[in-house]
Amino acid sequence: METVTSIVEMKRAAGSLRRGGRTVALVPTMGALHEGHLSLIRQADARANVVVVSIFVNPTQFGPSEDFDTYPRDLERDSELAQAAGCDIIFAPEVDDMYPASSATRVCVSGLTERLCGAFRPGHFDGVCTVVAKLFSIVRPHLAVFGQKDGQQVAVIERMVADLEMGVEIVRSPIVREPDGLAMSSRNAYLSGGERRDAVVLFESLKHAVSRYGAGERNVERIVSEMREMIEAKETTDIQYIAAVDARTLEDVDDAGEGVMLALAVFVGKTRLIDNVILGAE
Numbered sequence: 001m002e003t004v005t006s007i008v009e010m011k012r013a014a015g016s017l018r019r020g021g022r023t024v025a026l027v028p029t030m031g032a033l034h035e036g037h038l039s040l041i042r043q044a045d046a047r048a049n050v051v052v053v054s055i056f057v058n059p060t061q062f063g064p065s066e067d068f069d070t071y072p073r074d075l076e077r078d079s080e081l082a083q084a085a086g087c088d089i090i091f092a093p094e095v096d097d098m099y100p101a102s103s104a105t106r107v108c109v110s111g112l113t114e115r116l117c118g119a120f121r122p123g124h125f126d127g128v129c130t131v132v133a134k135l136f137s138i139v140r141p142h143l144a145v146f147g148q149k150d151g152q153q154v155a156v157i158e159r160m161v162a163d164l165e166m167g168v169e170i171v172r173s174p175i176v177r178e179p180d181g182l183a184m185s186s187r188n189a190y191l192s193g194g195e196r197r198d199a200v201v202l203f204e205s206l207k208h209a210v211s212r213y214g215a216g217e218r219n220v221e222r223i224v225s226e227m228r229e230m231i232e233a234k235e236t237t238d239i240q241y242i243a244a245v246d247a248r249t250l251e252d253v254d255d256a257g258e259g260v261m262l263a264l265a266v267f268v269g270k271t272r273l274i275d276n277v278i279l280g281a282e
């Protein structure tokens, strides 16, 4: 496995892979890799000849009071894990190279980014879209794999790719969970013992929603209010939102049905966690 930090070198390598007829998959990450990321890398490996994993803690997607400075960074550990999962090239650029002082372009997808997490994290998705668009220009992948855990992020990226005719296939990879159901996230490491126990209620509430849907309940308001009740019963939780939306357009829906995504963001202590399920899919 190779580690590339220079944009020029990455572009050169990408160009020669393309010319050589190799299929290239990109797995964009911010590092702090866990089993969820490794499953994205394995999926990429199964679909492409060459897997590039980008590791870049992207400053433009963090709000002023968010955890950019304290976000865990350990390139050596991440590289070992990525290699074992099937990564061929780690691309780990520097902030000043990705965002030189002269840089003046932001990619902004309207509408979809203004709801759910976007309503509470202004500018977050502009940062995500800008960095992902730039990574696509540098790596020129045939496909890119994103986790369904960030259900809004993957819908926004699909929109960006379609609108800008980027020609990159976007693969949605299922959520990877801890044995008790908590969705894997680099931020789970911030939870205290009690918070970690309370955090399981996020998945339990989603599971409850799926089982109510399975039993024939179609009233979204009722389902969401039952989920709210379950989550609020835990001492350390504070709900930011629970929403029922179309998984691709992110438009609100009134009736539960196939393809509806139930998504939530909840503070557990000071840690903001997100999770979702798509009805009819799991």
Ligand code: PAF
Pocket: 028, 029, 030, 056, 058, 061, 128, 131, 132, 150, 153
């Ligand atoms: O999902 C993430 O880790 C980030 O938002 C991404 C896609 C790597 C962009 O920085």
